[in-house]
Every structure is written in structure tokens, then in C-alpha cells.
Amino acid sequence: MSAHSVEDIKQQSGRLRGTLQQSLADQITGALADDDQTLIKYHGSYQQDDRDVRDERRRQKLEPDVSFMIRTRTPGGVVTPAQWLKLDAIATTYAERGLRITTRQAFQFHGVIKGRLKATMQAINAALIDTLAACGDVNRNIAVASNPYLSQVHATVQAQAEALSKHLLPNSRAYYEIWLDEEKVAGSGEEEEPIYGATYLPRKFKIGFAVPPSNDVDVFAQDLGFIAVIGNHGSGDDGALLGYNVSIGGGMGATHGDAETYPRIGDVIGFIAADQVTAVAEAVITTQRDWGNRAVRKRARLKYTIDDHGLDKVKAEVERRSGVRFAPARAFEFAHNADEFGWHQGDDGRWHLTLRIIAGRIWDRDGTRHLSGLRAIATLLDAAGGASEFRLTANQNLLIANLDDAQREAIDALIGEYALDTHRSASPLRKAALACVALPTCGLAMAEAERYLPAFVDRLEARLATHGLDGADLHLRISGCPNGCSRPYLAEIALVGKAPGRYNLMLGADHRGQRLNTLYRENIDETTLLDSLDPLFRQYAAQREAGERFGDFLVRSGVVTLESTGSRTLPLELIA
Secondary structure: OOOOOHHHHHHHOOOOOOOOHHHHHHHOOOOOHHHHHHHHHOOOOEEEOOOOHHHHHHOOOOOOOOOOOOEOEEEHHHEEEHHHHHHHHHHHHHEEEEEEOOOOOOEEEEEEOHHHHHHHHHHHHHHEEEOOOOOOOEEOOOEEEEOOOOHHHHHHHHHHHHHHHHHOOOOOOOOHHHHHOEEEEEOOOOOOOOOOOOOOOOOOOEOOOOOOOOOOOHHHHOHHHHEEOOOOOOOOOOOEEEEEEEEEOOOOOOOOOOOOOOOOOOOEEEEEEEHHHHHHHHHHHHHHHHHHOOOOHHHHOOHHHHHHOHHHHHHOOOOOOHOOEEEEOOOEEEEEOOOOOOEEEEOOOOEEEEEEEEEEOOOOOOOOOOHHHHHHHHHHHHHOOOEEEEEEOOOEEEEEEEOOHHHHHHHHHHHOOOOOHHHHHHHHHHHOOOOOOOOOOOOOOOOOOOHHHHHHHHHHHHHHHOOOOOOOOOOEEEEOOOOOOOHHOOEEEEEEEEOOOOEEEEOOOOOOOOOOOOEEEEEHHHHHHHHHHHHHHHHHHHHHHOOOOOOHHHOOOOOOHHHHOOOOOOHHHHHO
């Protein structure tokens, strides 16, 4: 790999250009030059290799089986039926393993070889979608609540998130020159980056918009969160978006065995008007740009900046830079951080259908025809025109949104034909479970996640059934490493990869995304995992209170303590 630091690579990149064009033209290898492997992340792609065959290829003295993952920038995960059809065509033409929904409401394409990278990028752009800033030390894809009930509020919040995403894009034209053949203006030099500066951010930055009562975006896991405050019934502003409570400092990443790194939930620092979102977001990002740790990359996220400098000092700097004085936070209440499946009618009378997509993977395989089924639905909706859309959820599921009464019957027929109604027979555990991609392509993965999820859920369900907990609503998340893309530290039960076939068992988060879990058993195999959970399930079945969730029971019974999670509870005055 590169002998240069990430900071040096950014500084010397010519605003994210590097030698990417030369690397792409090099037909001797399927890989990019070392420094370009860092720079392509800012263009929305990661170089990966198939770790299932890595050792065998090494023995044969072959280079790794290199391919590329490409991630879209789709704020809130909203696409039209026409865009869906184009993305489907890209997945089947250029990629492997179908379409995948990420926990940031983006699409990922896997297995794109270097010789097809540019054609794939151009096809994505032809769908009026791009991949710019989907990865790298910049603001990533902005997550937005997929709330199917509050249609008008959702539309307003979605539009605001899209505008903010555009505002926070890098100013460099490198993406357009390299992938879309835009000519560089002679003598123009390097573009100014008024938000990011010459070396961009110290690490990645994540923003989420939540719409209570759903916390489906896990807003407290975000570097910057906006929690919609909506007018109460009978208040004169019934149902109107009044503004946002702002939270800062969330983040899931950690490193095994390094106490200097840890997951953290965000702090609510106050309330702002809706038209102050952009100013506040830019102020938070530029504060992190200037104050973040560029010497130790593992401690470069905003959460560490806040803990090193103090929350009050960071808040005051954000106020100074934005010119916005935070008002006291308004009361709000989250009921859950999962998705609600099936048909729901919005406040505008239109219908929304939420489908369960296991680990976000949409493909035709092992007897399933989900990719074909959604293609048929998109074709139907595209021909009909109108306001219908697809919404990716931050829990790796899919909404088919904004349908009228007449469309429900036709959609239901296709759902049945292609067996897309898995949510109807799935247990609550199976419907809520998340997993990152992990092996075989993620270079950070220490253990399986996506490929392991279905089998582990089967075994966990069997243990639950022995205690009469068949329908228990438990949140399970599996991560192949401690970096936390599947937000495992906010799960009631989480497996965090430690080595092949071995995991840390984390327990005790709540079901609203407001409390971290804690380490219960370290570096254990599947048998030990299940045997460790079995007595806790027995105790839960016998001693739980009415309506009490598993994570809350573990705290009440003393199995997990709030001190051990490192969580900060929300002030009582914020809980409606």
C-alpha cells in the first residue's frame, strides 16, 4: 500500500485527481496505483478483492482478484421508478450480486472490474444519480427518515436534505473530468474548496434527519443529526414542521482493544429554525475540519473532537461560525428505530408499502426472484407516471411510496407473484436484523456478517422458541468488524467480528436508538454465543414486565449497567 499518509495524499492530489486517469488506463493490472486507491473513495468507489480466493491466488503468484464497489449518493434513498430500472440494468450489466441497499440509504454495486468502472459511472450519471462524495473524508450520503405517515413533513425534510447534500459537495471538478469527460479549463489551477479546504475533513462525516416518532435513521449515531419538531394537535400549527433539534457527536466506529476509540451517541445541543439548517451544518463541518485530529486517524471523527475540546466549547464555536444562537431543545419522543412493514396510508391519503429486504441484498438467487419482481413493479409504475417513488430505508429495507388506491391491487399481485412479501411470515427478530457486507469483499472484515445473518437468525429463533419467546421483538445486528457500518452498538443483541467464526457479544441497547450496548462476552464462537444468551432468554421470559423490551430488561435486571454502556440519557424535559 501507499507509503504516503492519507493527509499527504489529499494535499498532493490536485483536488482529488491524483493519477486516477493513468491508473484506469493501465491494462497490466486490475488494480489502481496505491495513492489512487485512497482518492477513488471520494468519487464513490472502493477497490476490493475477493478474500475467499486471496490465499490461493497468492500461492499461484497471481495478483488479488480485484474489483470495485461503487456507492451512490442518493439523499434519503429516494429514486423514481425510471431510475430504479436504470440502476437494475447497471447491476445486471456491469456488477455482480444484484443491487444492495446500504444502511445509509444508498445503492452499492459490487464486483465491477476496472475496465468497466468508467462505463458504470457514466451509466449511473445517465440515471441522473451520481456517486460523488459517497465515500471519503467528506460529508457522506445524508440519511432521511422514511416515515410513511407524515407525507407532507417527509417531503419538506427530504427536499431540505437534498439541498444540503448538494451544498456540501466538494467543489472540485475531478469527478466530472475523470468519469464524464469534462474538459479541464486551461490555466484554472486547483479549485477553491470553501467548505473542505485543501485536505478536506480529517475523517468521514455523516448527517441524518429523523422524523419522530420513528428514529429509523438512528439519528444519535450521526456526526450531525436534525430531529424534526412538528406542531402538536390543537396548537394552531398542527402538523407543520417548526424546526429541528440538533444533535452532534454520534459515531459507531471503534478499534478492538484500543480504549482511545469507542462508539458514542450524539448530544442534543438545542433547537433551530428550518431555514438555519445549512448554516449550522456548514459551521459544524468547518469546525470539525479545523479542530479535528489529523495526526491520529483513529481519533479523527467529530465525537473525539467534542470529547477532547468539550461540548460547550464546540457548541459555542458552531454558534459563532453560523451566526445562529441555539434555542432550548424542544420535547420529542422516539417510539422505535426499526421499520414498520406492510401498507400504510399517509396524511395525504396516498399509500406506502414497506418490504423486508434481508441484509439489503436484492437479487435473483436460491429460488428468489426479488430483483425481477421489483423490476416488474418499477416497469408498471414508470408506465403509469405520477408521483410514485422508491425509498431505501436506513434499515436496509424498501418502501414503494406515493401510490393511489387503484395501484394497490396491481402491486399486491406482483408482490405475491414474486414472493416479495417476506415480512408477512418473518418474525420480528428477522424483520429488524441488520448486517454489513463483510466477507468476502470488505478489506476490514474480521468475520462474516451478511452471509452469516440468515443462519444465525435461524439458530437464535430456535433458542427463543424453547423459552416461549417465538414472537419476541428483539433487535439483532451483526458487524464483521468494530467499525460499525451496521450500527451494531445500538442493537439489543449485537455480534461484532473479532476473527473468523468469532465475535464479541454486545448487549443492552434500547429499541429507540438512544442507548449504547456494552460488551458481555469477548471473542467467542457460535456455540458459546448461543449458550451465553440462553439463560438470559430464560430469565427474560420469566421476569419481564408487561411490554418490556429485552434491552431494557437487561438494564433493569443489572445484567447491563448504564455506566458500562457509556450512554448519556436524554434530559427528562426533552422526552414528551
